[in-house]
Amino acid sequence: MNERIRAREVRVIGDEGEQIGIMPPFEALKMAREKNLDLVEISPTAQPPVCRIMDYGKFLYQNEKREREAKKKQKTITVKEVKFRINVDDHDYETKKNHVLRFLDEGDKVKATIFFRGREMTRQSLGRGILERLIKDVEHKGLVEFRPRQEGNTLHLILAPKKDAGAKEKPAVKPAPKPTPPPPQGGAQTA
Numbered sequence: 199m200n201e202r203i204r205a206r207e208v209r210v211i212g213d214e215g216e217q218i219g220i221m222p223p224f225e226a227l228k229m230a231r232e233k234n235l236d237l238v239e240i241s242p243t244a245q246p247p248v249c250r251i252m253d254y255g256k257f258l259y260q261n262e263k264r265e266r267e268a269k270k271k272q273k274t275i276t277v278k279e280v281k282f283r284i285n286v287d288d289h290d291y292e293t294k295k296n297h298v299l300r301f302l303d304e305g306d307k308v309k310a311t312i313f314f315r316g317r318e319m320t321r322q323s324l325g326r327g328i329l330e331r332l333i334k335d336v337e338h339k340g341l342v343e344f345r346p347r348q349e350g351n352t353l354h355l356i357l358a359p360k361k362d363a364g365a366k367e368k369p370a371v372k373p374a375p376k377p378t379p380p381p382p383q384g385g386a387q388t389a
Contacts, residue, residue, distance in 0.1 A: 199236055199238050199239065200227060200236055201227070203223045203237065203247070205247045208220070208221065208223050208226055208239070209247070209248045209249070210226045210229070211240075211248065211251070212250075213233060220246055230251045237249050238250050238254055275307055277308070277356070278297075280297055280301075280309070281311050281313065282294060282310065282328055282329075283312065284312060284318055284321055284328065285324075295332060298310065298357065299339055302359045303359070307356060307357065307358050308357045309354055309355070310332055310354060311353070312325040312353045313351065319351060329355050333355070336357060339359065339360060340360060341360055342358075343356040343357060344356040
């Protein structure tokens with residue numbers, strides 16, 4: 199920028215985007231100073247390097263503003279965890295399954311975990327059965343991102359929301375019934 203440009207010649211672009219031409223950097227800097235603007239090197243690898251006359255402070259501000267807007271539109275996906283035990287009761291299972299469905303509806307990923315203690319490690323098939331049952335119960339709302347996997351004394355799987363799960367379905371509008379023509383009047387007909 200400005201005095202730090204070390205090239206012998208630069209291609210200059212004006213503040214309104216017009217091509218000015220190739221000239222030494224001190225002349226381009228003099229032109230920029232006359233307009234109270236800066237000379238900024240845009241493409242240093244080009245032959246000759248390309249510089250633009252612009253308000254550098256305004257340029258930085260607009261870039262920062264654009265990045266903030268992009269961050270606002272980003273959707274952050276969080277991972278919610280639901281813990282099960284191998285001896286989970288049906289009612290508890292249903293409650294936790296409903297939590298999983300709610301999390302998937304909100305667009306979050308869900309990590310379902312089963313923690314084994316002591317002798318429960320010999321009954322890992324029960325834990326796998328619970329997770330497989332959960333996969334079948336929520337397959338209409340979520341996709342399996344990681345199948346049930348054993349790590350130490352925990353068994354876990356990760357479910358992700360389906361793409362269309364976040365969009366609410368609109369109820370179908372039935373067409374209005376066609377009006378039926380009135381019945382013919384019963385009068386005497388002569389032929």
